[in-house]
Each structure stands twice: as structure tokens, then as C-alpha cells.
Amino acid sequence: xxxxxxxxxxxxxxxxxxxxxxxxxxxxxxxxxxxxxxxxxxxxxxxxxxxxxxxxxxxxxxxxxxxxxxxxxxxxxxxxxxxxxxxxxxxxxxxxxxxxxxxxxxxxxxxxxxxxxxxxxxxxxxxxxxxxxxxxxxxxxxxxxxxxxxxxxxxxxxxxxxxxxxxxxxxxxxxxxxxxxxxxxxxxxxxxxxxxxxxxxxx
Numbered sequence: 001x002x003x004x005x006x007x008x009x010x011x012x013x014x015x016x017x018x019x020x021x022x023x024x025x026x027x028x029x030x031x032x033x034x035x036x037x038x039x040x041x042x043x044x045x046x047x048x049x050x051x052x053x054x055x056x057x058x059x060x061x062x063x064x065x066x067x068x069x070x071x072x073x074x075x076x077x078x079x080x081x082x083x084x085x086x087x088x089x090x091x092x093x094x095x096x097x098x099x100x101x102x103x104x105x106x107x108x109x110x111x112x113x114x115x116x117x118x119x120x121x122x123x124x125x126x127x128x129x130x131x132x133x134x135x136x137x138x139x140x141x142x143x144x145x146x147x148x149x150x151x152x153x154x155x156x157x158x159x160x161x162x163x164x165x166x167x168x169x170x171x172x173x174x175x176x177x178x179x180x181x182x183x184x185x186x187x188x189x190x191x192x193x194x195x196x197x198x199x200x201x202x203x
Contacts, residue, residue: 087152087190087191088190088191089190090125090127090188090190091190092115092127094152095127095152095154095188096113098150098151098152098154099113099147099186101146102143102146102147102150103133103143105142105146106135106139106140106142106143106146107135107136107139107142108133108134108135108136108139108140108142108143109133109134109135109178110131110132110133111132111133111134111181112130112131112132113129113130113131114129114130114131115127115128115129116128116129116130116185119187120192121192122192123191123192124189124190124191124192125189125190125191125192126187126188126189127187127188127189127190128157128185128186128187129185129186129187129188130183130184130185131183131184131185131186132181132182132183133181133182133184134164134174134178134180134181134182135178135180135181136177136178136179136180137179137180140180140182144156147186152188153188153189154186154187154188154189155186155187156184156185156186156187157184157185157186157187158183158184158185159182159183159184160182160183160184161180161181161182162180162181162182162183163180163181164178164179164180164181165181
């Protein structure tokens, strides 16, 4: 029996065979070529997603690190400001400059400024000064307000108001516009050195 050649089959059979062959070749090509590339693209896509997530996390951590650095810098600035209010040394010259600036800005006159014995405490030393100041009432208020808001901590004790008069140490002339004079003790402070022995005051 002689088999039919491919051409001996009907066109519908030939078409079906050709279609099946094309599908087989397409499937083979898909499995051999397309599927590995697709899997590779899927893997790369997952890696890109992971890298983007890691990048976002890194940006968040970078932002947190910058915020922490800013907070540390602000805390250090506040610490330096506080340290300047109570210095580690007496710095009498700086105190005199502070008083002269307050005097000039407010329009009062500092007539006397006499240092008193230092008063040691546990963690600081108090430096008292007897002062006599005169001027107008509002100028005096401005002067005391400037001392209260100065960059160095100072304290005013024993304030008493008297009539302006050219008395006390030195020679000066009281301006007719001045309406009030005051005597008080101004105290400045500085930190005791770590480990320093407290000074015992004599009774």
C-alpha cells in the first residue's frame, strides 16, 4: 500500500497540520526564548522594586539623621548660651562693659561701682558690687530692665530709692532733669572649677 504524500490530503487537513506545526514551533520558541527573558525581566523588575524601597528607606533615614544633627546643633547652641550666662571665670571686664552699655542705652549715670568680698557657694561663686546710680525714673526702669535681660545672669538686691545728690566717692554734677537715685548691690556669678574645695567664710 502506497502512503499518500502530504499533497494528497485535503486542504483542510493540510491547514490543520500547518497550524499545529506553527503552534508547536511557537510554543517551542516561547519556552526556549521568550519565557527565560520574561522570567529575567520579572526578576529584574522585583530587584528594581526592592532597590526603590531601599532607596526610599535610605532617604527617610537620611532625613532622620539630618533632623537629629539639627537638634544636636540647637542643643549645643543653647548650652553655649547658658554657659555664657554663668561663665567659668569672673570676667570682671566683661561685666563692666555690660554695665556701661546698659548705662549708655538707658541714659542713667553709674556714680560708683565698688567690689565686695566674693561669696563662694557649692557650684558657683557670687561676686557682689555696691552701686549708686542716678537718672530719671523711666531711665532707671530701663537700666534695670536691661540688666534683667542681659546675656549674663546678674541679680539686684537691697535696692533703695533716694534723692539725687552729688555725694559719695568721686566728684560729679547731678543734672536738674534727674529725679531719682538708687543704691543697690549687684551680684554676678561664675562657675566653680570642678573639684575645687569650697571656701569657708569666716564668722
